[in-house]
Amino acid sequence: MTDDASPRLTLLLALADDDLILGHRHSEWTGWVPHLEEDLAFSSIAQDEMAHARLLYGLALDSLGEDWDEDRLALGRAPDGYRNAVLCERPNRDWGFSLARQFLYDTADDERTSALMSSSWKELVEILALVRTEEAYHLDHARTWFRRLAGGPVAAREHLAGGLEASLAEALAIFEPLPAEEELVASGVLPVSSRELLGAWLARVGEELEAASLDYVLERHAPVGDLVPTASGEIEETPSFAVPGVAREDGRWVHRGDFAGSGGRWGRHSEDFTPLWEDLTGLYRAHPGATW
Amino acid sequence: MEIWDVLGKRTAGDEWSVVGAVKAPDVHMALLLARETHFRHKEGVAYAVRRRGDAEEALTVGEGDAATLGGVTDRSYRRQEAYAGVGAKLRRVAERIAERGLRIDRPRPPDLHGGGGDP
Numbered sequence: 166m167t168d169d170a171s172p173r174l175t176l177l178l179a180l181a182d183d184d185l186i187l188g189h190r191h192s193e194w195t196g197w198v199p200h201l202e203e204d205l206a207f208s209s210i211a212q213d214e215m216a217h218a219r220l221l222y223g224l225a226l227d228s229l230g231e232d233w234d235e236d237r238l239a240l241g242r243a244p245d246g247y248r249n250a251v252l253c254e255r256p257n258r259d260w261g262f263s264l265a266r267q268f269l270y271d272t273a274d275d276e277r278t279s280a281l282m283s284s285s286w287k288e289l290v291e292i293l294a295l296v297r298t299e300e301a302y303h304l305d306h307a308r309t310w311f312r313r314l315a316g317g318p319v320a321a322r323e324h325l326a327g328g329l330e331a332s333l334a335e336a337l338a339i340f341e342p343l344p345a346e347e348e349l350v351a352s353g354v355l356p357v358s359s360r361e362l363l364g365a366w367l368a369r370v371g372e373e374l375e376a377a378s379l380d381y382v383l384e385r386h387a388p389v390g391d392l393v394p395t396a397s398g399e400i401e402e403t404p405s406f407a408v409p410g411v412a413r414e415d416g417r418w419v420h421r422g423d424f425a426g427s428g429g430r431w432g433r434h435s436e437d438f439t440p441l442w443e444d445l446t447g448l449y450r451a452h453p454g455a456t457w
Numbered sequence: 458m459e460i461w462d463v464l465g466k467r468t469a470g471d472e473w474s475v476v477g478a479v480k481a482p483d484v485h486m487a488l489l490l491a492r493e494t495h496f497r498h499k500e501g502v503a504y505a506v507r508r509r510g511d512a513e514e515a516l517t518v519g520e521g522d523a524a525t526l527g528g529v530t531d532r533s534y535r536r537q538e539a540y541a542g543v544g545a546k547l548r549r550v551a552e553r554i555a556e557r558g559l560r561i562d563r564p565r566p567p568d569l570h571g572g573g574g575d576p
Contacts, residue, residue: 202490202494205494206494219531298525302492309489355466
């Protein structure tokens with residue numbers, strides 16, 4: 166279904182699958198969060214993400230045949246049919262990792278949905294207007310926890326920094342260019358390219374990390390190995406085998422090189438996706454078409 | 458960690474009334490948790506927190522638009538309707554499979570709280 170999907174459908178699936186898969190990972194914290202109030206809060210955020218995915222799947226159905234419905238779209242695709250960023254599928258390591266991931270993801274989601282509010286696709290804009298009212302809460306939650314953990318005690322700060330370090334490289338790939346992105350940009354459906362969105366997001370995250378004196382996390386993701394001189398002293402332009410990363414240039418953090426953890430937008434996932442998919446879709450696959 | 462009373466207004470004309478409490482390290486986190494735990498399902502139009510023991514007027518009112526407090530997306534799937542009428546559903550299923558000459562013969566799972574079911 167998704168190999169020859171329209172550019173609009175690939176955009177919708179990227180947005181919706183991110184929310185569905187990350188919502189599923191968030192939901193795995195239910196009953197395990199360090200304190201009761203936060204357990205409820207994080208579970209609610211998980212449900213919100215799934216509700217947002219559902220709205221987007223509903224719009225996607227307009228471009229699919231009658232044999233598709235929300236459940237089939239959410240739960241009835243093969244693993245390589247999902248277009249979520251790899252970051253979203255990674256297992257929860259500890260609370261610090263999950264909060265770091267939520268901070269990076271929700272900041273990215275805010276950046277892209279803000280841009281999409283001026284999309285030429287009015288039905289998408291209407292849905293995102295609803296989604297963004299709830300996402301504002303998620304961002305508030307993420308930033309509140311970010312500031313609290315960054316402010317100590319030491320162990321909490323270390324858990325947050327560890328989570329940021331583990332997830333930053335794959336967070337960059339949230340902005341991996343979409344298939345047929347040029348067409349989406351040209352038609353105004355995607356008003357800002359993924360690369361421009363990445364630049365804005367990275368500058369924003371860089372400011373937050375610098376304010377919390379956590380920018381050493383970014384420094385550890387500096388690109389390495391680029392522009393290796395040959396024996397003759399020339400610089401080979403291509404191919405580049407540089408390890409991708411981020412660098413501080415002209416007062417702001419920028420992305421350099423390719424993407425680590427890329428492939429999600431093309432249906433290529435990590436080793437962590439298959440067990441998640443089996444868990445998420447098990448009931449649907451065992452009883453396709455079942456209703457409550 | 459401190460205890461914060463959570464207060465709410467069901468309608469705009471109501472007085473503040475205590476609806477619960479949360480544990481939180483500061484007022485910002487208390488507001489965040491109060492909203493997430495007590496106002497996720499359209500329970501009211503305004504919310505506030507007050508550190509337990511503080512003067513009655515020492516309220517900190519949560520920000521936000523009454524129209525969006527409690528969410529704006531369809532949350533009907535969160536209701537536990539799937540568990541309503543389970544007995545009736547079971548009877549209907551039993552009748553339908555009986556029409557096919559089948560019956561549910563798997564024993565009930567053990568009741569861990571005592572009474573009923575096979576061990």
